[in-house]
Amino acid sequence: MQGDAAGWPVGDALNHCGGAEVGDCDGPQGAALHRGFPFVDYVNRGEGEVSFTRLLACLRDASSPAGIPGLCWRDAGGTSHANAVSAAPLPASALVTPDCTDCFEQHAASRTGSMAEPHLLVESSRGCWWGQKHHCTFCGLNGSFMESRDKSQDRFVDELLVMTERYRVLNVAVADNILDMAYPRSAVPRLAEAECDLRISYEIKSNMRREQLVSLVAVGIHYVQPGIESLSGRVLKLMDKGVTGCQHHLAPPDGVTRIAIERFSPYFNRPELAFGDLRPGAQLRGHP
Ligand code: SF4
Incomplete structure (x- = not known):
């Protein structure tokens, strides 16, 4: 770890950017991680696009990061501070298009590059x-913000076509938690017109109807991950999943755990639902 001109530490930053699975840096555990491990310079809690760019500006200008939402940082004396997380989620219009050039160049130059076909990750x-x-009671995704925000279909299709052409890739993995069914319907004409033969994967709700699944294939969505957490209607009701066991017409998963209590899930936050005696695992005792 180094220090910059104003005494703010410069170096690695841990970041959780919403949309993908919540990591270990959101909520109170992000602040605890920063307090407990002095070699971690910064932790960002919540979505990172705005906070991270503001942090870079602070480092460039040697100014204080005290006003950056969600950021954990240290003052010149080494004391950890945790700024309040932003009260509002980032609007979809503010989601930036990623620049994956380095990633694809490194993959191409890697000795193992020829063994693994690259996938383009989009959102x-x-x-x-x-x-x-209906927050599914086991689900800890979207720690800070559950509100659904879609990019406009035109923007998403534009991004998809530009990026797949730029990186010469046909395999596309969409990082979204769940597919919005309006997407395939409105994207069909443009993707069909482009004739680009994409192989897209999406996470979907498990009670989609046959004709809806057929419409996914029409836009190149060939791989889906449906949330099949149980085949018991009673258990699914307890989970608030909004499906019944007999609606699962797809093959069940081949690897399962009995249950995981995820932070930010109703099972974690509302002990009256079932699990009142939660405590850290033995391996975590003694940490902040
Ligand atoms: S549908 Fe999926 S992402 Fe949404 S709350 Fe349920 S488990 Fe979580």
Whole structure:
């Protein structure tokens, strides 16, 4: 770890950027991680696009990061500070298009590059339209913000076509928590016109109807990950999943755990639901 002219430490930063699975840096555990491990210079809690660019500006200008939402930082004396997390999620219009040039160049130059076909990772929405109404009781995704936010379909298709052409890749993995069914319908004409033969993967709600699944294939969505957490209607009701066991017409998963209590999930936050005696695992005792 080094220090800059104003005494703010410069070096590695840990960041959780919403949309993908919540890491270990969101909420109170992000602040605890920063307090407990002095070699971690910064932790960002919540979505990172705005905070990270503001942090870079602070480092460039040697100014204080005290006003950056969600950031944990140290003052010149080494004391850890945790700024309040932003009260509002980032609007979809503010989601930036990633620049994956370095990643694809490094993959091409790697000795193992020829053994693994690269996938382009893209994002069409953040949050979860179902969880916004019925938060599945086990789900800890979207720690800070559950609100569903979609990029406009035109923008997403533009991004998809530009990026797949730029990086010469046909395999596309969409990082969204859950597919918004309006997407395939409106994207069909433009993707069909482009004739680009993409192989797209998406996470979907498990009670999609046959004709809806057929419409996914029409836009190149060939791989789906449906949330099949149980085949018991009673258990699914307890989970607030909004599906019944008999609606699962797809093959069940081949690897399962009995249950995981995820931070930010209703099972974690509301002990009255079932699990009142939560405590850290033995391996975590003694840490902050
Ligand atoms: S499990 Fe899936 S559908 Fe349920 S709240 Fe989480 S992301 Fe949404």
